[in-house]
Amino acid sequence: MPGPRPSPATTLAWRYLRGRGLRSALTTLAVALGVMLVFGLNGITPTLVEAFTRSMMSAAGRIDLTVSSAFHQPIPADVLDTVTRTPGVAAASGEVQQPAPLVRRDRSADPGPSDAPSMVNVVGIVPAAAARVRDFPLAAGRALEPGDGEVVLLASDLAGRLGLRLGDHLVLPSSSGSTRLSVVGLLDTASVPGQEQVYVPLATAQAMFGLGDRLTVVEASLTPDADRAAVEDTVRRTLGDRYTVGGLSSNASLLASIQVSEFAFTLFGVFALATAGFIIANSFRTVIAERRRDIGMLRAIGTPRRTIVRMFLAEALLQGVIGTAIGLVLGWLMANGLFAAMRPLVRDMLHMEIGGATFRPGTWVLAIALGLGVTVLAALLPARTASRITPLEAMRPPVAEVHAVEAGRRAWVGVALAVVSVFLLATRVPTWVGVGSVVFLIAIALVAPVVVTPLARAFGSVVELLFAREGAIARSNLQRNPGRSATTVTAVMLGLASIVAMLSVVSSIFAGFLGYIDRSMGSDYVVMPGSIVLQQGNVGAGPRLGEELRRTPGVAAVASLRVANGKLNGSDVQAIGIDPVAYPEVASLEWNGTSSDAAFGQLASGRWLIANGIFASQAGLVEGQAVELQTPTGRRTYFVAGVGNDYLNAKLSTIYISQEMLARDFSTTTDLMFLVNRAPASDPAVVGADLERVVADYPAFGLHATADWKAEQQRTFDSTIVIFYTLIAALALPSLLALMNTLAISVLARTREIGMLRAVGATRRQVKRMVLAESLLLTLIGIAFGVVAGLWLGYALVVAMGAVGWVMPWSFPFTGVVVTIVVGLVFGVLASLAPARSAAGLVVVDALHHE
Numbered sequence: 001m002p003g004p005r006p007s008p009a010t011t012l013a014w015r016y017l018r019g020r021g022l023r024s025a026l027t028t029l030a031v032a033l034g035v036m037l038v039f040g041l042n043g044i045t046p047t048l049v050e051a052f053t054r055s056m057m058s059a060a061g062r063i064d065l066t067v068s069s070a071f072h073q074p075i076p077a078d079v080l081d082t083v084t085r086t087p088g089v090a091a092a093s094g095e096v097q098q099p100a101p102l103v104r105r106d107r108s109a110d111p112g113p114s115d116a117p118s119m120v121n122v123v124g125i126v127p128a129a130a131a132r133v134r135d136f137p138l139a140a141g142r143a144l145e146p147g148d149g150e151v152v153l154l155a156s157d158l159a160g161r162l163g164l165r166l167g168d169h170l171v172l173p174s175s176s177g178s179t180r181l182s183v184v185g186l187l188d189t190a191s192v193p194g195q196e197q198v199y200v201p202l203a204t205a206q207a208m209f210g211l212g213d214r215l216t217v218v219e220a221s222l223t224p225d226a227d228r229a230a231v232e233d234t235v236r237r238t239l240g241d242r243y244t245v246g247g248l249s250s251n252a253s254l255l256a257s258i259q260v261s262e263f264a265f266t267l268f269g270v271f272a273l274a275t276a277g278f279i280i281a282n283s284f285r286t287v288i289a290e291r292r293r294d295i296g297m298l299r300a301i302g303t304p305r306r307t308i309v310r311m312f313l314a315e316a317l318l319q320g321v322i323g324t325a326i327g328l329v330l331g332w333l334m335a336n337g338l339f340a341a342m343r344p345l346v347r348d349m350l351h352m353e354i355g356g357a358t359f360r361p362g363t364w365v366l367a368i369a370l371g372l373g374v375t376v377l378a379a380l381l382p383a384r385t386a387s388r389i390t391p392l393e394a395m396r397p398p399v400a401e402v403h404a405v406e407a408g409r410r411a412w413v414g415v416a417l418a419v420v421s422v423f424l425l426a427t428r429v430p431t432w433v434g435v436g437s438v439v440f441l442i443a444i445a446l447v448a449p450v451v452v453t454p455l456a457r458a459f460g461s462v463v464e465l466l467f468a469r470e471g472a473i474a475r476s477n478l479q480r481n482p483g484r485s486a487t488t489v490t491a492v493m494l495g496l497a498s499i500v501a502m503l504s505v506v507s508s509i510f511a512g513f514l515g516y517i518d519r520s521m522g523s524d525y526v527v528m529p530g531s532i533v534l535q536q537g538n539v540g541a542g543p544r545l546g547e548e549l550r551r552t553p554g555v556a557a558v559a560s561l562r563v564a565n566g567k568l569n570g571s572d573v574q575a576i577g578i579d580p581v582a583y584p585e586v587a588s589l590e591w592n593g594t595s596s597d598a599a600f601g602q603l604a605s606g607r608w609l610i611a612n613g614i615f616a617s618q619a620g621l622v623e624g625q626a627v628e629l630q631t632p633t634g635r636r637t638y639f640v641a642g643v644g645n646d647y648l649n650a651k652l653s654t655i656y657i658s659q660e661m662l663a664r665d666f667s668t669t670t671d672l673m674f675l676v677n678r679a680p681a682s683d684p685a686v687v688g689a690d691l692e693r694v695v696a697d698y699p700a701f702g703l704h705a706t707a708d709w710k711a712e713q714q715r716t717f718d719s720t721i722v723i724f725y726t727l728i729a730a731l732a733l734p735s736l737l738a739l740m741n742t743l744a745i746s747v748l749a750r751t752r753e754i755g756m757l758r759a760v761g762a763t764r765r766q767v768k769r770m771v772l773a774e775s776l777l778l779t780l781i782g783i784a785f786g787v788v789a790g791l792w793l794g795y796a797l798v799v800a801m802g803a804v805g806w807v808m809p810w811s812f813p814f815t816g817v818v819v820t821i822v823v824g825l826v827f828g829v830l831a832s833l834a835p836a837r838s839a840a841g842l843v844v845v846d847a848l849h850h851e
Contacts (some may be wrong), residue, residue, distance in 0.1 A: 040330070044338065071242070075218075079218055143185055155189050159183065449486035474774035493785035500791060504790065527673065527676060549676060553687070563668070578656055608639050614654075623640055771832050787820060
């Protein structure tokens, strides 16, 4: 008995897809690319998470519970007693865990192995207590013992990367200069990348970091029958909200980063599928013009509208199924191919073993649902439009005159929206500016069909300089079907506008941050740690370094910066301690609004703070407002003296308070950075040499002439912008695909016309040049729209950044505009290659018989 026959809609859909292979291949490829990214990337991250977790658990030993300050500050030693007495705790160890940079004294010396870390995590322990919660399997030497002084125990693989053996010395910076540690033992455990640990006696670590008898963390193991959640809750209630209670805290950041990356990978894949959906929608909209006669004939013989809709949806579903299947295969190959290439590197450099890609059920569901769903949704609107075409409309040629009336109405709406967007931009209110930028893009899309014809005439003269005869034909093709041309121009505009907008924002940010440097780094010299993010593993200095800098001959003024952590409304905030009198003598802030240097004077009068822009925006702070800060010593009420930014902390939620209040409320007195001015009559070379000798005793710090440091930052900015230029290719890819789709469809729609040109003597070369000329003409118009829209969007984004506290001057991206024009033209040529080859390869007889 024969099986069920396919529906007419499915049969027609399959015939159209098979008969228009190039367009079908391009749209299917777009779906496959998006599915590949979603499926492949989500197959990579579970394996990485498993490998890191396995490595972390090996390093963590029997640690079940950790207690640390909610403000990233040292904690009293009696917290250890509180944890030890908690029911369910089997053993507890009070420790100091503090990152320390590995700084070479002789900067010209051999830097050592290329895989040597730039910093290590110093763990100060009481050997007997730590052995109850950690494992210390020895490969060589001995373990730490009671009574040990300046000695160190580290993993054998880390020792090899640092070029150390038993008896050698590891020199680390400390608050008083440096500490020379003798290697007494090597552990038979793998070090976790980014969390390389070295173990020293607790008293040694406390002396290194100027902690007195304080700790930074308490780690505990639980009894076998203990309820982890109940024990954590008991400790949390006993200690209060000034402490963080959890498990595996020292390594949770790595897992969190990987999980964030997994989410980012998913979003990236979804964005790729959304782009694929736009290309598919663009393709289906464009082919309606090609198939008007077919649709009209189907409607004339009585085909219902729902059959027309089903035909287009069936096409989309077939392409979605094929594209999704191809994408799943490509994603599997991508993930496993990447692991095959990474496995030796991970084994040698990260000392971990990784397996193959892991594809969870949710990953399969997500990839398949997005692959099919986006494709069908992208085709729905064109399908409904096609179903409304009447037989009479379908038989009427779609000439420009017929299109003009409807396009003219839309253009007037677009003009009105453009006027509205100008008023919204003039408000300079970030929310309204953002709405205005979207309205402006819609306005351009509505106006585009009307202005395509005059722009084609204007740019056509340029194209005809390169392609005399073919350029005129290409211009006629665009003018004959302005709707289809406008669709392509809009696609190109969106891709190129995003490029111009991004480069406009980047140029403005770089110009703004250079302004921040001039204001907040205005001293003659800077003494700073290796990382310019002040709390990123830097070791502070005690009072001796500041005193020596001030006593240096030729030094006129010295201001130091100190760093602690607090909370406001549950959100973390970095507290920078400054001297309200000394700091304005060597530097200032980039003030927002009505704030000024007068705010420094208020800091000297008690609990006043200056908030940086990003934090003031997040917390809704205004001058004079009273806020309640959570500090390590309790809740304290501060008043807002002003809002301003400095270069180093512009991207972090930061407040500036007096060093007196930082010591009183945050118990912090160590310096992390110094700004130094020399006397006007002093010799810069002599002063610089004297300062270099002072700083040489503190390997955690480096001396920089501020002018040289600024020049280095400028070079860093210049090199960084190359990364953004690299992203241009990714941003322009959707435009290339859309342009290739439209050109391919255009060639198919003009099959009979091309056959007539070939019949009257046009050569294959002339046909290729005609398609190339049309691509360049479309690209030039798209570039014009894209540059205008991109400048508008860039300005709107720069204004909107002011809403989050980043007040930046808008900078015209001259280089970005030039790069965008070049990229657009190159992609325009690339997009024409396949359609041009297809058009030139048409057989004359078959083309003349084409309908």
